[in-house]
Amino acid sequence: MRPAHNRLTVNGELREVLFDATKTLLEVLREDLRLTGTKHGCELGECGTCAVLMEGRPVLSCLVLGVECDGADVTTVEGLAEGPALHPLQEAFADRGAAQCGYCTPGILLTAKALLDRNPHPTRGEIAEALSGNLCRCTGYLQIFEAVEEAARTERTDPPTQGRTYRPADAQARPRAGDAR
Amino acid sequence: MSGDGQGARGPGRVIGRPRRRVDGRAKVTGQTLFADDLFLPRMLFCKLVRSPHPHARIVAVDTAAARAAPGVKLVLTGEDFPIPYGIMPVSQDEHALCRDRVRHVGDPVAAVVAATERQAAEAAGLIRVQYEPLTTIASPEEALATPEPRIHDYGEGGNVHRLAHFAFGDVDEALRGADRVFEDLFFYEGSTHIPLEQHAAVAALDPDGRLTLWSSTQTPHYVHRELARALDMPAHRIRVIATPNGGAFGGKSDPFNHEIVVAKAALLTGRPVKIGLTREEVFYCHRGRHPVLMRLKTGVKPDGTIVAMDLETLLDGGAYGSYGAASALYTGALQTVTYHVPRYRFRACRTFTNKPPCGPKRGHGTPQPRFAQEVQLDKIAVALGKDPADLRLQQIAPAHSLTANFLKLGSIGLRECIERVVDGSAWRARRGKLPFGRGLGLACSSYLCGAGLPIYWNDMPHSGVQLKLDRSGAVTAFSGATEIGQGSDDVLAAIVAEVLGIEASDVKLVTGDTDLTPVDLGSYSSRVTLMAGNAAIQAAERAKVMLAQAAAEKLGVSPERLAFADRRVFDVENPDAGMGFADAVILAETKLGTIGTTGSYRPPASAARYRGAGVGPSAAYSYTAAVVEADVDPASGWVTVAKVWIGHDIGRVLNPVLARGQVEGSVYMGLGEALMEEQTFRRLPPRLSSALVHKIPSLLEYKSPTSLEMPEVVTYFIEEPDANGPFGAKEVGQGPLLPIAPAVANAVYDAVGVRVDEVPITPEAVLRGLEERGEGHAARVGPRAFPAVRWPDALCVAPPWEGGDGTAVGQKPGRAGRGGGGGAVATTGSRT
Numbered sequence A: 001m002r003p004a005h006n007r008l009t010v011n012g013e014l015r016e017v018l019f020d021a022t023k024t025l026l027e028v029l030r031e032d033l034r035l036t037g038t039k040h041g042c043e044l045g046e047c048g049t050c051a052v053l054m055e056g057r058p059v060l061s062c063l064v065l066g067v068e069c070d071g072a073d074v075t076t077v078e079g080l081a082e083g084p085a086l087h088p089l090q091e092a093f094a095d096r097g098a099a100q101c102g103y104c105t106p107g108i109l110l111t112a113k114a115l116l117d118r119n120p121h122p123t124r125g126e127i128a129e130a131l132s133g134n135l136c137r138c139t140g141y142l143q144i145f146e147a148v149e150e151a152a153r154t155e156r157t158d159p160p161t162q163g164r165t166y167r168p169a170d171a172q173a174r175p176r177a178g179d180a181r
Numbered sequence B: 001m002s003g004d005g006q007g008a009r010g011p012g013r014v015i016g017r018p019r020r021r022v023d024g025r026a027k028v029t030g031q032t033l034f035a036d037d038l039f040l041p042r043m044l045f046c047k048l049v050r051s052p053h054p055h056a057r058i059v060a061v062d063t064a065a066a067r068a069a070p071g072v073k074l075v076l077t078g079e080d081f082p083i084p085y086g087i088m089p090v091s092q093d094e095h096a097l098c099r100d101r102v103r104h105v106g107d108p109v110a111a112v113v114a115a116t117e118r119q120a121a122e123a124a125g126l127i128r129v130q131y132e133p134l135t136t137i138a139s140p141e142e143a144l145a146t147p148e149p150r151i152h153d154y155g156e157g158g159n160v161h162r163l164a165h166f167a168f169g170d171v172d173e174a175l176r177g178a179d180r181v182f183e184d185l186f187f188y189e190g191s192t193h194i195p196l197e198q199h200a201a202v203a204a205l206d207p208d209g210r211l212t213l214w215s216s217t218q219t220p221h222y223v224h225r226e227l228a229r230a231l232d233m234p235a236h237r238i239r240v241i242a243t244p245n246g247g248a249f250g251g252k253s254d255p256f257n258h259e260i261v262v263a264k265a266a267l268l269t270g271r272p273v274k275i276g277l278t279r280e281e282v283f284y285c286h287r288g289r290h291p292v293l294m295r296l297k298t299g300v301k302p303d304g305t306i307v308a309m310d311l312e313t314l315l316d317g318g319a320y321g322s323y324g325a326a327s328a329l330y331t332g333a334l335q336t337v338t339y340h341v342p343r344y345r346f347r348a349c350r351t352f353t354n355k356p357p358c359g360p361k362r363g364h365g366t367p368q369p370r371f372a373q374e375v376q377l378d379k380i381a382v383a384l385g386k387d388p389a390d391l392r393l394q395q396i397a398p399a400h401s402l403t404a405n406f407l408k409l410g411s412i413g414l415r416e417c418i419e420r421v422v423d424g425s426a427w428r429a430r431r432g433k434l435p436f437g438r439g440l441g442l443a444c445s446s447y448l449c450g451a452g453l454p455i456y457w458n459d460m461p462h463s464g465v466q467l468k469l470d471r472s473g474a475v476t477a478f479s480g481a482t483e484i485g486q487g488s489d490d491v492l493a494a495i496v497a498e499v500l501g502i503e504a505s506d507v508k509l510v511t512g513d514t515d516l517t518p519v520d521l522g523s524y525s526s527r528v529t530l531m532a533g534n535a536a537i538q539a540a541e542r543a544k545v546m547l548a549q550a551a552a553e554k555l556g557v558s559p560e561r562l563a564f565a566d567r568r569v570f571d572v573e574n575p576d577a578g579m580g581f582a583d584a585v586i587l588a589e590t591k592l593g594t595i596g597t598t599g600s601y602r603p604p605a606s607a608a609r610y611r612g613a614g615v616g617p618s619a620a621y622s623y624t625a626a627v628v629e630a631d632v633d634p635a636s637g638w639v640t641v642a643k644v645w646i647g648h649d650i651g652r653v654l655n656p657v658l659a660r661g662q663v664e665g666s667v668y669m670g671l672g673e674a675l676m677e678e679q680t681f682r683r684l685p686p687r688l689s690s691a692l693v694h695k696i697p698s699l700l701e702y703k704s705p706t707s708l709e710m711p712e713v714v715t716y717f718i719e720e721p722d723a724n725g726p727f728g729a730k731e732v733g734q735g736p737l738l739p740i741a742p743a744v745a746n747a748v749y750d751a752v753g754v755r756v757d758e759v760p761i762t763p764e765a766v767l768r769g770l771e772e773r774g775e776g777h778a779a780r781v782g783p784r785a786f787p788a789v790r791w792p793d794a795l796c797v798a799p800p801w802e803g804g805d806g807t808a809v810g811q812k813p814g815r816a817g818r819g820g821g822g823g824a825v826a827t828t829g830s831r832t
């Protein structure tokens, strides 16, 4: 092993990591930083499963060498929620059936976040285009499109500065266990 | 107690309402732990050495250099795995590492276990294997023509794995008496599952020295059995935990060589051992859709009503048995379930070839003959000048009846499915009337809700569920069912919550763990909702009785007057008199002791008692109809699917969000098979080389639909509750795939007048058809010949309406139909 030593910002925190210099960012994240939320489906740049954000832009972490990331700012799925409050995309994906097995989900969430960050109100066509490099074998994509659209609507009315204001439309809100008369 | 409305229509308090799935949060936060996400202290890594030859004798394996390489802890070869295994008792033809012969490119011959994955990979590259190539058998035609060398020394002789021949009534006589007889050849190309998660497994010894295997498997129970067998260990010393699967679609239903290898390695090193397959290796694991060549002959009355059907199928099975003995029978068993077929002959032949083994992929053996029949029905309608929708409506199989091959049908909502998609697509106004290049196609299908028999013969439950209720009000459900993305966790939680009057999110789940959970046979054959669901109802009803008894005593009313709803237990006649759910548990625990219940389920006995009748029976059948609208570019042959209308008879919707997702996912996968997906191989001229390599073992080259190819899908659920389903529910995970490919083919015909009798329907095929049409030939693209197969004598069974009792002519009384359940035709199933 030829060791490499990096300092990078991951999900807003400065991390120092010593790793095998031949490793990809994907491997550094999963194996050395134990951020296993980032998945892989090919490790050849073909499926989009491993997408993370670098400087806010989606990259395929299986195609980026760890040594290229010194000083980089990386966001993974673990960094999407703010404390216990999920990101509107996460809420919408969970509510709308956009995650079946959930394996493509981290990569798609981050790719969709990059889309909404630069284009807060994308059309269905723009969503499909932005996600065309992310394979999903479970959903047939339609519920993913709907979830992105719902998150876009949520962000429009509820600016993120106000914290977590999004709530799933839940017609069957019920009292909690302790509330019983 | 108030009834819970089992079998009733309309939503309950939990079921039927759109809801976030119970495991939704974990999946969007990246907290779902898949097998490769597990990192254990002192964990070692394993790499397999795979054969570059399609068929060869192993002369010698030199592992010396690998053993001496840095970081290497263990090297294993076929010598270490003397005991064969396989998913079906009738085809125990695999070894974890090949011993004397490799049978396809990618067959593993050695394993290296090292401190890091990289060291394992580097050492694996140092292993020298000396091979002596054998004749390559590349196709079923070659398998039939080349009895020697045999790929396996069992089967039906030569390179034929399985033969079957059933005659339900005198088909020849009926065909002679038919007004018209239609005969066509069809070919359905093989395809693979491509779960986005590559298979991974971790094995370790627990603190007590017992073996634990975590694996991305759909069938932990069968893996448990096969591990015990292949490692020659008592099963109770082994624990198998199915991690949530990152997609499976049938591709993680076999016990796999890599699982057995890491288990052995953990036993020998005393350390955790992980293996994660590369994408290329997943293509070699395969077990995907069988390529099937079909000859279908159908006799009809003047109005198109079927009088008899005669089907022959030839399967390219690949190098091992896998589920193939069942797959072969599935290419015919369900042909009688959609439409009424008075007489039916079915002949199937599965061959061995030197390719990765085929097995069960979503729809298991059924999409191929559905494609054949649905395209042929379209041709019959055109020939008779009938609307294809009417041709189908006039002969839907009758509900609550027996088929010619003695399958017991339950509720059938196919009529409504057809009517909804016909209306939705404006079929009657638009079919045959759209401009050249645009067309509509219709197709229908049916599918099982769980195989009626287990893989290995036994009379035990197929599904078990245990419930634990404690004084906190928490309910925990334990079930062997495996979450593969289809939503089995959510189904179980919803059903328990519905019965107990709590929320789905109140139910904790422990699933797919052979130490902790009662056996469930696995997430295959669309069985979990019906079987684990019924077991969950039974367990929850039993718990409810206990709670009601204690609560009734406290409230001074009879238990029958109690309702469970909104996390309360109360008097229906005086809803203010009641208590919280947790208080009811406390009362019950005080009165009765610790509260735990079990439920189990075994499907009803089949009416079919002939040999080979283990494949096809199910507690219920789902029905689907689809209309596809397609654009065909006459210049390029490119087919674009513009829109899909699909009606699915689901019995009862449990969670509309998830049910819709299953339909759309099935449509997506069906479109992939219809238009682009193919697991195909490159064969060099045999005189130059014996090579037979996978053409496209990568996600870039293996074409699958992306977000840009996915059309709009309009889904209609027909709720025709089935008495055997939990709350009337039937399956939704596989059936909706079946009508897609034939509907696309029929739409292409409506668009440009070209019959493509094969999938995938490539631009090249469409162009060839258009050229033929231009030259005045019949515009048909598809197979031209069906090779000679030496069929065995027919097993003759009289259909129910001809006095049959489900046994074959000349059959001795006994349990014949049971043998080798789950599909095998053998009679020597049990092996425990």
Ligand code: FES
Pocket (backbone or CB within 6 Å): A039, A040, A041, A042, A043, A044, A045, A046, A047, A048, A049, A050, A051, A060, A061, A062, A063
């Ligand atoms: S794992 Fe990186 S693109 Fe597939």
Ligand code: FES
Pocket (backbone or CB within 6 Å): A098, A099, A100, A101, A102, A103, A104, A105, A135, A136, A137, A138, A139, B196, B246, B247, B485
């Ligand atoms: S949800 Fe399974 S791959 Fe997308």
